[in-house]
Amino acid sequence: MKLTRAPNFVIGQHWVNLLATAGIECELHNRYLNGALGEIPADQCAPELWLVDERDEMLARRILERAQSGPPPGAASWRCHSCGETLEPQFTACWRCGAVREAL
Ligand SMILES: [Zn+2]
Known part of the structure:
Protein backbone atom coordinates (compact mmCIF):
# COMPACT_ATOMS: atom_id res chain seq x y z
CA MET A 1 0.00 0.00 0.00
CA GLY A 70 13.88 16.63 13.63
CA PRO A 71 16.66 18.22 11.61
CA PRO A 72 16.47 17.32 7.93
CA PRO A 73 19.33 15.36 6.42
CA GLY A 74 22.07 17.75 5.48
CA ALA A 75 21.00 20.32 8.08
CA ALA A 76 23.60 22.80 9.18
CA SER A 77 25.64 22.18 12.27
CA TRP A 78 25.03 24.48 15.21
CA ARG A 79 27.13 26.32 17.75
CA CYS A 80 26.71 25.88 21.48
CA HIS A 81 25.49 29.12 23.03
CA SER A 82 27.32 28.30 26.24
CA CYS A 83 30.83 27.19 25.29
CA GLY A 84 30.95 27.86 21.54
CA GLU A 85 31.53 24.27 20.49
CA THR A 86 30.36 23.39 16.96
CA LEU A 87 28.00 20.41 16.93
CA GLU A 88 26.45 18.12 14.36
CA PRO A 89 22.73 18.71 13.63
CA GLN A 90 21.60 15.37 15.07
CA PHE A 91 22.74 16.31 18.58
CA THR A 92 20.24 18.14 20.76
CA ALA A 93 22.70 18.96 23.52
CA CYS A 94 26.34 19.99 23.66
CA TRP A 95 28.64 17.05 24.30
CA ARG A 96 31.24 19.31 25.89
CA CYS A 97 29.27 21.32 28.43
CA GLY A 98 25.82 19.68 28.35
CA ALA A 99 23.92 22.81 27.35
CA VAL A 100 20.68 22.02 25.56
CA ARG A 101 20.36 23.28 22.01
CA GLU A 102 18.32 26.47 21.64
CA ALA A 103 15.20 26.35 19.50
CA LEU A 104 15.86 27.09 15.85
ZN1 LIG B 1 28.71 23.68 25.09
Missing part, protein backbone atom coordinates in the same frame (compact mmCIF):
# COMPACT_ATOMS: atom_id res chain seq x y z
CA LYS A 2 1.10 3.56 -0.61
CA LEU A 3 2.25 5.21 2.60
CA THR A 4 3.30 8.68 1.57
CA ARG A 5 5.19 10.74 -0.94
CA ALA A 6 8.69 11.96 -0.25
CA PRO A 7 9.74 15.49 -1.26
CA ASN A 8 12.73 14.09 -3.12
CA PHE A 9 14.66 10.90 -3.71
CA VAL A 10 17.32 11.54 -1.08
CA ILE A 11 14.74 12.03 1.66
CA GLY A 12 12.73 9.08 0.37
CA GLN A 13 15.77 6.86 0.63
CA HIS A 14 16.46 8.26 4.09
CA TRP A 15 12.92 7.30 5.17
CA VAL A 16 13.30 3.80 3.74
CA ASN A 17 16.43 3.40 5.82
CA LEU A 18 14.69 4.72 8.92
CA LEU A 19 11.81 2.28 8.49
CA ALA A 20 14.17 -0.60 7.73
CA THR A 21 15.96 0.15 10.99
CA ALA A 22 12.60 -0.26 12.75
CA GLY A 23 12.04 -3.56 10.98
CA ILE A 24 9.47 -2.19 8.53
CA GLU A 25 9.83 -3.26 4.92
CA CYS A 26 9.01 -0.64 2.34
CA GLU A 27 9.89 0.27 -1.20
CA LEU A 28 10.55 3.48 -3.01
CA HIS A 29 8.43 3.77 -6.12
CA ASN A 30 8.59 6.39 -8.78
CA ARG A 31 6.34 6.11 -11.76
CA TYR A 32 8.22 8.82 -13.64
CA LEU A 33 11.58 7.26 -13.08
CA ASN A 34 12.44 4.48 -15.50
CA GLY A 35 16.13 4.31 -14.92
CA ALA A 36 16.62 7.70 -16.53
CA LEU A 37 17.71 9.68 -13.50
CA GLY A 38 18.85 13.14 -14.49
CA GLU A 39 16.63 13.52 -17.54
CA ILE A 40 13.48 14.36 -15.61
CA PRO A 41 12.74 17.64 -13.84
CA ALA A 42 13.34 17.23 -10.12
CA ASP A 43 9.79 18.21 -9.17
CA GLN A 44 8.45 15.26 -11.12
CA CYS A 45 10.78 12.84 -9.41
CA ALA A 46 9.03 12.85 -6.05
CA PRO A 47 9.16 9.18 -5.08
CA GLU A 48 6.38 7.34 -3.29
CA LEU A 49 6.90 5.19 -0.25
CA TRP A 50 5.05 1.88 -0.40
CA LEU A 51 4.65 -0.43 2.56
CA VAL A 52 5.15 -4.13 1.98
CA ASP A 53 2.89 -4.96 4.92
CA GLU A 54 0.03 -2.55 5.59
CA ARG A 55 -0.12 -3.62 9.23
CA ASP A 56 3.03 -1.53 9.68
CA GLU A 57 1.23 1.66 8.69
CA MET A 58 0.67 3.22 12.13
CA LEU A 59 4.22 2.64 13.26
CA ALA A 60 5.64 3.79 9.95
CA ARG A 61 3.67 7.05 10.09
CA ARG A 62 4.88 7.71 13.62
CA ILE A 63 8.49 7.16 12.60
CA LEU A 64 8.19 9.49 9.63
CA GLU A 65 6.48 12.15 11.73
CA ARG A 66 9.34 12.04 14.18
CA ALA A 67 11.86 12.12 11.34
CA GLN A 68 10.26 15.24 9.87
CA SER A 69 10.15 17.10 13.15
